[in-house]
Amino acid sequence: xxxxxxxxxxxxxxxxxxxxxxxxxxxxxxxxxxxxxxxxxxxxxxxxxxxxxxxxxxxxxxxxxxxxxxxxxxxxxxxxxxxxxxxxxxxxxxxxx
Numbered sequence: 001x002x003x004x005x006x007x008x009x010x011x012x013x014x015x016x017x018x019x020x021x022x023x024x025x026x027x028x029x030x031x032x033x034x035x036x037x038x039x040x041x042x043x044x045x046x047x048x049x050x051x052x053x054x055x056x057x058x059x060x061x062x063x064x065x066x067x068x069x070x071x072x073x074x075x076x077x078x079x080x081x082x083x084x085x086x087x088x089x090x091x092x093x094x095x096x097x
Contacts, residue, residue: 008092033086044079
């Protein structure tokens with residue numbers, strides 16, 4: 001899988017999420033695979049649902065927290081790779097045009 005800065009993330013339709021006071025769980029009810037998210041994962045999830053462009057997500061995190069852009073990209077890529085591994089999202093190449 002090759003995630004690029006202009007990649008687009010597609011969420012599987014078979015996904016259920018549950019957000020509690022201290023936890024956030026994603027379930028792919030087609031596969032039975034579930035994933036518990038920490039605070040950063042929950043933040044990335046909400047931002048991925050809200051914004052199409054990964055650069056917008058990175059900019060948002062940089063503006064909210066004192067963190068280097070390269071670190072945000074690394075964390076975001078790792079998070080997306082985890083979602084792909086658990087069959088929660090797919091990564092699509094963005095075609096400009």
